[in-house]
Amino acid sequence: MATPITCFKAYDIRGELNSQLTEEVAYRIGYAFAQELNAKTVVVGSDVRLTSTPLKLALSAGLIDAGATVTDIGMAGTEEIYFATKHLGVDGGIEVTASHNPINYNGMKLVKAGSVPISGDTGLNAxxxxxEALGDDYVSERLAHYTNGVTIDADAFFNSTAHVNEVKLSNTGKYAVKSCMSDYVSHMLSYVNLSNFTPLKVVVNAGNGAAGPALDAIEKEMKSQGVPIEFIKVHHDADGTFPNGIPNPLLPENRADTADAVKASGADFGIAWDGDFDRCFLFDADGEFIEGYYIVGLLAEAFIEKNTDSKIIYDPRVYWNTEDIVANAGGTPIKSKTGHAFIKERMRKEDAVYGGEMSAHHYFRDFAYCDSGMIPWLLIAELVCVKKQTLASMVKARIEAFPSSGEINSKLKDADAALERVTSKYKPQASVIDTTDGLGLEFGNWRFNLRKSNTEPVIRLNVESKGDIALMEEKTEALLTLIRDE
Structure with missing residues (x-):
């Protein structure tokens, strides 16, 4: 009978430590990954969580036993794995990370050769x-060969920074540690013209996550080339105990430290990253958080200025601002279903230069169509310098032109019933019906998108209007009342 594994999700692996995700499960995943992809070379990395290194090493043991040679790039963000997988020309890559999930969770993000994503129907289920098919006795025996039987004790990790499980991989001849940082930094800086930069002061908040070392390396290279940029560093040093909370700037309660530092230092803008820094979040000079939706428009504009016939992919939750910017700049806007696997697939199909989601995931053709949390702020910084405008002034006009509610989640007893209530009332009046992802309805000068969560009884609502904040707020309130009327 197969051993059930419950940490596989639609696009990645995430699970609670000791119950859903253990070293034995990590070993199994490594072995199965190499088997399924017939992978002979795999690059691995891990975020700063205290449990990430032992899980990564158990994963590597499974990869090695299945015939793969493993290159470990050490503590790294997810995008460093994306970069290394393509740059090194290996058969696959795995980042051990739980990103912004609670401290008692961990997970993995997996890609094939060329950093092509692996999702449920493209290999993850297999x-x-x-x-699951690996025999329990075999897994226990092989893992004990590497670890002497020592396994993760979550309580020990949470109460001490000293407990690190030593997995003996170096004597296998199929495991090596290698840094790709220098090449990664060169690639990041290739997206901007450093001669365009004028003096800037920028607050950077790594949230005690993996972004700190990468930012330091970028800063060192920029300064060596005479770029006049000053970084004010907040919660910069990597610390797997996350003394300042889990890095998740999407939560309003996690934004104050960045906002306060921006105001106190008189910075031009601020940046905060999540735990594996595949997303970055921006703050203007007043410390105001900028919704990811409006950053999509700015980045689209930045690419079209470099190449006027650029194709831009965007998600269907809110899009009027993006469509307006892209069309006026001479680019081609293309709508895609929400989610990294769908965005990346559509970008490859269209050969699109950039794709953006309101959730602060930004994808780049020259970055193997993958998402990055470093490329966006570099492009925004260059745009601020070239346009000689503040970030706030660039965004303010767009917010006034296309005000948005932001994504509002409602946890319900019956999400299907709520969706039916909204559909029955609003669909007959709609001038445009869009089912690219969820229910999207337009009514002349306002529209909304309503989507069900795939994993919980939650409805996600986004509302936007054309230049009418009061209308947007009125329609948002009416929709929420109907959605929550159980």
């Missing part, structure tokens, strides 16, 4: 089946 990896799960192969992982």
């Amino acid at each position: 990896i799960k089946e192969k992982a």
Whole structure:
């Protein structure tokens, strides 16, 4: 009978430590990954969580036993794995990370050669089946060979920074540690013209996550080339205990430290990253948080200025601002279903230069169509310098032109019933019906998108209007009342 594994999700692996995700599960995943992809070379990395290194090493043991040679790039963000997988020309890459999930969770993000994503129907389900099929005795025996039987004790990790499980991989001949940082930094800086930069002061908040070392390396290279930029560093040093909370700037309660530092230092703008820094979040000079939706428009504009016939991919939750910017700049706007696998697939199909989601995921053709949390702020910084405008002034006009509610989640007893209530009332009046992702309805000068969560009884609402904040707020309130009327 197969050993059930419950940490596989639609696009990645996430689970609670000791119950859903253990070293044995990590070993199984590594073995199955190499088997399913017939992978002979795999690059691995891990975020700063105290449990990430031992999980990564158990994963590597499974990869090695299945015939793969492993290159470990050490503590790294997810995008460093994306970069290394393509740059090194290996058969696959795995980042051990739980990103912004609670401290008692961890997970993995997996890609094929060329950093092509692996999702449920493109290999993830098959990896799960192969992982479950491995015999329990075999897994225990092989893992003990590497670890002497020592396994993760979550309580020990949470109460002490000293407990690190030593997995003996160096004597296998199939495991090596290698840094790709220098090449990664060169690639990041290739997206901007450093001669365009004028003096800037920028607050950077790594949230005690993995972004700190990468930012330091970028800063060193920029200064060596005479770029007049000053970084004010907040919660910069990597610390797997996350003394300042889990890095998740999407939560309003996690934004104050960045906002306060921007105001106190008189910075031009601020940046905060999540735990594996595949997303970045921006603050203007007044410390105001900028919704990811409006950053999509700015980045689209930045690419079109460099190449006027650029194709831009965007998600269907809110899009009037993006469509307006892209069309007026001479680019081609293309709508895609929400989610990294769908965005990346559509970008490859269209050969689009950039794709953006309101959730602060930004994708780049020259970055293997993958998302990055470093490229966006570099492009925004260059745009601020070239346009000689503040970030606030660039965004303010767009917010006034297309005000948005932001994504509002409602946890319900019956999400299907709520969706039906909204559909029955609003669909007959709609001038445009869009089912690219969820229910999207337009009514002349306002529109909304309503989507069900795939994993919980939650409805996600986004409302926007054309230049009418009061209308947007009125329609948002009416929709929420109907959605929550159980």
